[in-house]
Amino acid sequence: MANPALAGELRTAVMQAARRIRNQRGEVGLSDPQYTVLVWLTKKGSLTPGQLAELERIQPPSMTRTVNGLAELGLVAKDEHPTDGRQVVVSLTESGRAEVRETRRRRDAWLTKHIAAMTPDERATLASAVELLRRIAAS
Amino acid sequence: MANPALAGELRTAVMQAARRIRNQRGEVGLSDPQYTVLVWLTKKGSLTPGQLAELERIQPPSMTRTVNGLAELGLVAKDEHPTDGRQVVVSLTESGRAEVRETRRRRDAWLTKHIAAMTPDERATLASAVELLRRIAAS
């Protein structure tokens, strides 16, 4: 490889950028785990707590907690599974959908400013890097 | 901007990649905050708890906790400041330096595999993106 230090540099840069973006959450927004669950539900529709736990690679009891918090806020609904009485179906409420739109707008706004200040070449680099980061994350 | 969705896509990709990298920590390694403090000390030499808290953008009591944990593990030393009795000087022990080398090797190994499987163009893209992510993180 041309640059043997690239892995370390990439790791550091990604971790620092992630922390910076996370800190941009703002005053009263949802926590990161809460927001992430809403995004999964937006993408995939209804999911069980078990499926959500697997997607987030956390243990089921942790997801129970997160989902209960969202349910108390009225952002998700917990319903019985139609055929399997053991399962619970979690889905977004209308209020939850609105929260996703609002949070996304707020979190993106800060990044959008930075990106707008970049050159077209730099934006192209980031767009390409998005694909590569996704590949790394999905592996 | 050519791609108005870029901010959202970049945010998601960075957050997912960061979580994936963090999960790669392995069985018995240091926690993320602990390791990050060791890396700062490696880069900057001795630092006070206050300086470390500012670098990590956390509150001083939280850093006290992290530093104390590292001190109990024998990875850092806490010494009196030579001229200002209020301050504490935190520095790496030899054991701490070894821990940084070992942890870095372990954490980078996984990423290195992925990067090695990429094309030269893709590696060049990531190298350029590192610069841009650093700029975002530092802002």
Add this chain to the structure above:
DNA sequence: TATTGTTATACTCTATAACTATA
């Protein structure tokens, strides 16, 4: 008085172990 660091306390997210209900 202002600054540096710590202690006390609490909240969030995570985990493991044990339990309930259903398949």
Add this chain to the structure above:
DNA sequence: TATAGTTATAGAGTATAACAATA
């Protein structure tokens, strides 16, 4: 018996408020 989810409990990381020591 096995599976889905929850409850009980604990540990790590963070925060704010109050305090001690020093400048």
